[in-house]
Amino acid sequence: MAVWLFMKKWFRSHVFRLSNRNLLILSLLYVVISWLLLKASGEQSLTNEFSTFIYYLMVTASTVGYGDYSPSSDAGKWVIVLFVIPGGLSLFAALLGRIASGAIEYWRAGILGKRRVRVENHILLLGWNGQRTTHLIRMLQHEEEGKRPIVLCSRSDIENPLPGEINFVKVTSYTDSQQMKLAKVSQASCIIVDNLEDDITLSASLYCANINPDAHLLAYFKDDALGHLLSQHCPKAECIPAVGAEMLAKAAVDPGSSALHQELLASTRGMTQYSTCYPANESETSVESIFTFIKKKYQATLIAMDIGNGIELNPDLERKVPAGSKLFYIADERIDSFDWTSMNKEK
Template identity: 25%
Template sequence: MPVIQRIYSKFYEHLVELRLWVLFSLIGAYLLISWLLFVWAGETDLVSDPVVFLYFASTTASTVGYGDLSPATEAGRLISALWFVPGALLIFTAVLSKLTSSLVQGIRRMVDGRGNFKSLTGATVIIGYHRDRTERMITDLIAGRDNDTKIVLLATSADITVPEGVRYVRGDRLDTLETLKRAAVEHAEKIIVYTESDAETFNTCLAIRELSGNVHVAAYFGDRDTARRATKLAHVEAVVSSATETLVRAAQDPGASRVIMALSSATHNATIYSGVLEGARGYLAAEVEQQFLSVNAVLLAVSQNGADDVSFKPFPRDLKGGTTVYYVAQQRLEPETWSRLMEKLDAAVLA
């Protein structure tokens, strides 16, 4: 008896929740019983062809009732009135309820940050939330025209404003692997980490590296020593506050702070972008400058031996292949424009 009672309780639970297997079983049983009843009633026009019978059942269930099919016998009409039509309406209502419930639950999960974006590839992930700054970062990402159309925001707070088009993931902690996976970190294109504390940012950077060893990570730190350790151990691009230096520049050269802020944001007329001089050949810095000017861009700095080795004008005479160049332009150079620029540089080398 206890076994039967447990089975009954489990079945009743699944029936109340209208599990998919229960729903399909009810539909199958209803169609089979209806078909047998119509066969018994002699409704050959309705049951001779399975497609015709399914068509009749669907039009009846949806209350459309085209009128091209209907029972011809008295028994068939009674079966239709007492069994087929009420059953069809009940099942149709149950299916609609299940679909609506699933849709509402899915939307609610997304709104509450309980969505799962593990399969999302090429996303830009922002980890951490600051009410004003995060929204500004998202605006800059979109304005940068770097194909940042898939943005995922990971935060611990439920009281946040999620900009339109941004996917939201909420977790109890930001440095747990499962939460990071849900936020599409494993297959992300770039990641920005800006949490409430340096310790949380540091741990999050280490966790990211467990999931992806190649993704570019930019992380903000308030402490320079922590930033240095994160750069060395987690291989991230650590960003520290330059407010002190900017304040000094503004005092010594009025207006310098506005220029620095303008160059740091893609929402202004121009900002800083980067690219890599592909190929194994070397290039003359003067020729590179000239080619950038030809596409309305200004070469600002170059890096030949890593992120810490940045050279400003006067540039080294020769720039080897693989050099990272930083330029100022109104927008990022389109791939076609960049390809033409590289072709001209290669042609100049061969000449």
């Protein structure tokens, strides 16, 4: 009795539980036993050539039945009826079920953020703030137009909010090296850190700056002091301050100015703000030349520039613009490339 219970327990744990290994072993046994039974039945035409045998076995076991090969003996027919077809159907069902469940698990792992993303040179967004994050992603999609993939990495208990459009990774900590490898921090070209808590934003920004110092790092802070602290440790980081109070004060003095600010920042409609660089290989020019050139040719308006000493709003027309300067303009859409050579030829 003890032996029977042991055998029953062993079969239940090793055979009836169809692991991938057991399924492979059963498939091999099915092929070998089928060949031996057909060989013993005298079906030489089906067993002499391995490719013919495998082809016949697959066609018969799956009940497709093309009819180009068939058993010629009574014993062979009984082997097909009693073993090949029933065993083949069972294995086919098990294999198809395993493949389907594996595909579903793989898809669910992506939805739940448990799978390593297969991207590079991507925009990595750390943090989830509901509709604000969704709106941010929509604006990034409009700006990028498929140029760089977007990866959302979140500590919140959510699933991928935009499946099929963005990649998603769920972590418990933005400083856990094993979990953050799933988001490929080291291969991101731009990292945006936006969390409800500034201390989490600070720690995540410091971690990302250490892992990928060449990435364009953006961090949103409600407390300007923490933004200054990050700038001291990571001079390349761009800290975005909360501007709600400033916008309220400006709207109180200049009614309607808040709508203008929102329009300048919006990237999905109307004119909005962009930046470009005046090439280093071009000769020095004036603000008036650039202003007139981009207005006539591109319907864009120059609003500021940065020659290395900070942003200068509404510069004088006589102001000189050296090569390598950063220019800020507003336009309906981002201008991919300016024909600066033609501007300098016209002077």
